[in-house]
Amino acid sequence: MLEKTMRVNALYDFYQLLLTPKQQEYMTLYYLNDYSLGEIAEVCDVSRQAVYDNLKRTEVMLEAFEDKLALFKKYQERLKLFSELKSAIQLADPNGETAGILKKLENLD
Amino acid sequence: MLEKTMRVNALYDFYQLLLTPKQQEYMTLYYLNDYSLGEIAEVCDVSRQAVYDNLKRTEVMLEAFEDKLALFKKYQERLKLFSELKSAIQLADPNGETAGILKKLENLD
Numbered sequence: 001m002l003e004k005t006m007r008v009n010a011l012y013d014f015y016q017l018l019l020t021p022k023q024q025e026y027m028t029l030y031y032l033n034d035y036s037l038g039e040i041a042e043v044c045d046v047s048r049q050a051v052y053d054n055l056k057r058t059e060v061m062l063e064a065f066e067d068k069l070a071l072f073k074k075y076q077e078r079l080k081l082f083s084e085l086k087s088a089i090q091l092a093d094p095n096g097e098t099a100g101i102l103k104k105l106e107n108l109d
Numbered sequence: 110m111l112e113k114t115m116r117v118n119a120l121y122d123f124y125q126l127l128l129t130p131k132q133q134e135y136m137t138l139y140y141l142n143d144y145s146l147g148e149i150a151e152v153c154d155v156s157r158q159a160v161y162d163n164l165k166r167t168e169v170m171l172e173a174f175e176d177k178l179a180l181f182k183k184y185q186e187r188l189k190l191f192s193e194l195k196s197a198i199q200l201a202d203p204n205g206e207t208a209g210i211l212k213k214l215e216n217l218d
Contacts, residue, residue, distance in 0.1 A: 017178065018127075018177060018178070065127075068127060069178075069180075071178075077217055078214065078217055081210055081213055084210050085207060088210060089207055098194060098197045098198055102194065104190050105187065105191075108183050108187055
């Protein structure tokens with residue numbers, strides 16, 4: 001369950017701007033602010049079921065975006081390669097001239 | 110005009126999977142296979158205007174995806190940083206131990 005929450009959070013990071021404002025609101029309350037379904041229903045003046053359905057649909061959409069664009073998967077692969085590159089560079093370039101460029105590359109994600 | 114075509118092509122590379130099959134078909138015929146609007150209309154058995162409207166809508170959608178995800182912009186920034194990194198590494202690591210890792214990083218885009 002925790003693993004699933006972490007994955008939804010990560011996918012949300014990458015794709016939130018492709019969601020509607022309403023979807024973003026429910027996702028933020030539920031996954032980032034840790035509201036319960038009942039609390040969101042009360043705050044937004046809708047039924048608990050409506051919140052649940054919206055969140056489930058959003059999760060399906062996030063996985064569909066990931067299937068198509070694979071931004072999270074590529075990000076993870078990039079992290080791994082950055083780490084390998086850093087080790088290799090540390091040996092070859094102890095003065096760290098390349099470190100600044102690598103940092104910029106990492107910050108692009 | 111050529112610049113615009115190149116940009117649409119690039120955005121299409123990044124976001125084509127977020128488009129409908131029909132949008133992908135028209136875009137491929139027009140931008141990749143260089144069909145005219147009239148030729149697409151004939152092949153797909155629709156009006157020339159319908160093809161035009163679909164293509165225009167698709168271009169607007171591609172720019173909207175880029176506004177939100179900036180994949181093309183980040184790709185260009187990454188290319189620039191890869192190039193800087195390569196120059197810096199070439200000085201520090203003439204035996205090229207890091208070259209293989211850099212290649213893998215570039216291939217992620």
